[in-house]
Amino acid sequence: MKNYIKFSLIFFTFFTVFSQNDGSKKLLDDVSTNMSSYNNVLVDFDYVLNNKTEDVQQELSGDVIIQGEKYLVNLFGSTQFYDGSKTYTIIPENEEVNVSNVDIDNKNTMTPSKIFSFYKSGYMYNLDKVSTINGKKIQFVKLIPIDTNSEINSVLVGIDVKNKHIYQIIENGKNGTDTILTAKKVKTNQTLDSSLFTFDKAKYEDLGYIINN
Secondary structure, eight states: OTTTOOOOOOOOOSOHHHHHHSSHHHHHHHHHHHHHTSSOEEEEEEEEEEETTTTEEEEEEEEEEEETTEEEEEETTEEEEEOSSEEEEEETTTTEEEEEEOOTTSTTOOOHHHHTTGGGSSOOEEEEEEEEETTEEEEEEEEOOSOTTOSEEEEEEEEETTTTEEEEEEEEETTSEEEEEEEEEEEESOOOOTTTTOOOHHHHHHTTOEEEO
16 A cells, blocks of 8 residues: 555654643544444545655545455555455556555554554654634644654644544655645445455456556
């Protein structure tokens, strides 16, 4: 999922005691519990990448479906999904499918359960600004990596106070790149096609795709 959407939220703040008592952990716990309680979650989002130094700006829309440990992401004109053991990256432009085995126990492997609980180990955090966006009260939590070698300066996670959904993620990289993900629409507990996370190898072979295992 690395090339699709930065779900890797890496956190820190210097003031340990403040972080533990300002309500930020409870808010993150509430979000984690809430999101993990759904059978599935569907999110339509906007993706913005901006690097003023390099004069690079990219704006895209995408969507993600999460069910248990499985996920499917559409972004950059490609589709990637994880069926519980392998990831399949379907790239129509190149007419190819890249198949990769996944070690779920690897700490660097991002899965839905890790997305919703990553902050619980190795990070500190504190409450940041409160904004009203499109009529929604959004409480931001500021996160900065403890690891000084991280490529990330900080991350702001904007949480919809009313429904405890993540509304926005603003990541500031040390290379001057800002990445912003904004949830446009969130649906939960939807009826999904039973074959959604199943790779139809014959279908893509018939289309002439190269399948790289």
